[in-house]
Amino acid sequence: MCDEAKSNDDVQEPSLAEKFSKLLRELEHYNEIEQKHTILEMNGMVEEMSEEEFRSIFTIELFDTINRMIEEMMISMENAILLLKHVGYYKELKCFICYSFDYSSLRESMKEMIIDENEKKKDEKLLTDLCECFALLGDDDIFDEILSIVVPCLLKIASKKEESKKVQKEMEMSLLALSCIDENDFIEQKLYLNEIKEIIKYRREHHNLTRLAYQSAWKFLIYRSYNDESFTEVIVNELHFVREAAKELEDLSKCMDWKRKEERGKETEDEIVLMRWFEMLEIYFRNCRSWNEEYSGLIRSISQVYRASRDNCFGIQLQCLYSLREAAENKDVKTDNFLESGTIGLYLEEIQRPTLDDKMAYEYLLFFTNVSKRLKIKEKDEKVEAKRKATKMESFGKMEEEGYEDVITSFHGIFDFLNSEYGYELSTKISDYN
Known part of the structure; x- marks a missing residue:
């Protein structure tokens, strides 16, 4: 009896990957209704996956299998989309990187289906679903020949003015898909500029978009500025991105539960959207070539989120530091913004904490190097x-x-270590910090 009990205890629970693969194989033997129920169960699994689990499950082979099942009509297109759109949504929502779809036969098949559906112009919903799946699932550049189909199709859904929950979800999905279009993908302005500006302005007045949808609309537009500096005027001075970003950070910060992760449970959508804002701000500060008086407010908002997340949300803390680092390296962001916003004072507090993490120390030192370097550069204009x-x-x-100088001197002995660990950027000269 003891041996039997022991053998039962030794039986391992199937992994998430094994469960998911088993359900996928079983789809071939089900009718359409049974398939739908099983896919809903599989979609629930997707929501619980870590990035490591996601990559181990969604391999090139898995996407090839789904493509074969579609071609051999073992799964209906409606059910295939139900699965693929959900997979793409959570992949993008959680910022997972996975190139398997990009190298699968499903990607090529889906591209051909998009072109075919666009030519037939019979099933607008199917075309939209295909465009969303294609954009959400991939991490590589989108084929130039279908961008002119994908972008207008998704913008049409995102431009709806209704405010029902169902329509809000449709708009969120389309804008999230648009935000996946890489900064290296060139899109003609006439395909999107007026529409995306109207979406942003309308939301500001009517609040018809979810927070995720609004962030996605901005991300799509910020990415377009990567190859076109003329966008700076539109983004900064016409649409007031800096002011809007500060407001969103403040609003999201108020909604956040700042308890430790083990106390607050899994990530909330507010936490995910907040992280996405910071990832976008990094890109913005890196590429921005304009300045206005609203920057100090944005820098202050980032510093306030840092204070709120301190000790409990390490991921958000780091994202705040990365954003501020990019801002400090950007010559178009004025150094007095860091003084007026209280950021210099905050960093002076933090660098003296007895429990300082090496990664944090590196970020503080890098920030002070950048600020000190810029404060020493003389300007030609007298004012x-x-x-x-x-x-x-x-x-x-x-x-x-x-006591800043003493603090910096106390770190001198580990400069070489920090450089070897985090990027070989810190100066080892004390004079470069003051």
Whole structure:
């Protein structure tokens, strides 16, 4: 009896990958209604997957199998889309990177289906579903020949003015799919600019988009600026991205549960959207070539989120630091923004904490290097130079009060270690920090 009990205990529970693969194989033997019920169960599994599990399950072979099942009519197109769209939605929502779809036969088949459906112009819903799946599932560039189909198709859904929950979900899905179109994919402005501007402006007045949909609309537009500097004027001065980003960070921060992860459970959608904003802000600060007076407010909002997330949400803390690092490296963001926003004071507090993590120390030191370097560069314009001198005097005065030089000197012994661990960027000269 003891041996029997022991052998039962030794039987391992099938892994998530094994369960998912088993259900996929069983789909071939089910009718359409049974398939739908099984796919809904599989979709529930997708929502629980970690990035590692997602990559192990959604291989090139799995996407090839789904393609074969569609071609051999072992699964209806409606059910295939029910599965694939859900997979793509959660892959993008959680920012998973997985190139398997890009190298599968399903990608090529789906591209041909999009072209074919667009030519037939009979089933608008099917075309939209195919475009959403194609954009959401891939991580590689989209084929140029179908961008002119995909973008207008998705914008048409995203431009709806109704405010029902169902329509909001449709708009969210389309905008999320649009946000997946890589910055390297060139799209003619006439295909999207007026429409995406109207979507953003309408939402501001009527609040008809979810937070995720609104963030996705901005991400799509920010990506377009990657290859076109003329977008800076539209994004910064016409649509007031900086002001809107600050407001969204503040609103999301108020909705967040800032308890430790083990206390608050799995990620909420607000937490996911907040992370997506920071990932987008990194890109924005890296590419932005314009400045206005609203920047100080955005820098302040990032610093406030950092304070709120401190000790409990390490991932969000790091995203705040990455965004501020990109801002400090961007010459179009004024150094006095970091003083006015309280960021320099915050970093001076943080770098002196006794429990400081090495990664955090590296980020603080890198920030101070960038700010100090910029404060030393003389300006040709007399008014700008006077402002620089005043900012420098105030900044270094505050640093001196906080014992900044002694703190930096205390880190000197680990500069080489931090450089080898995190990127070989820190100067080993103490003079570069003051």
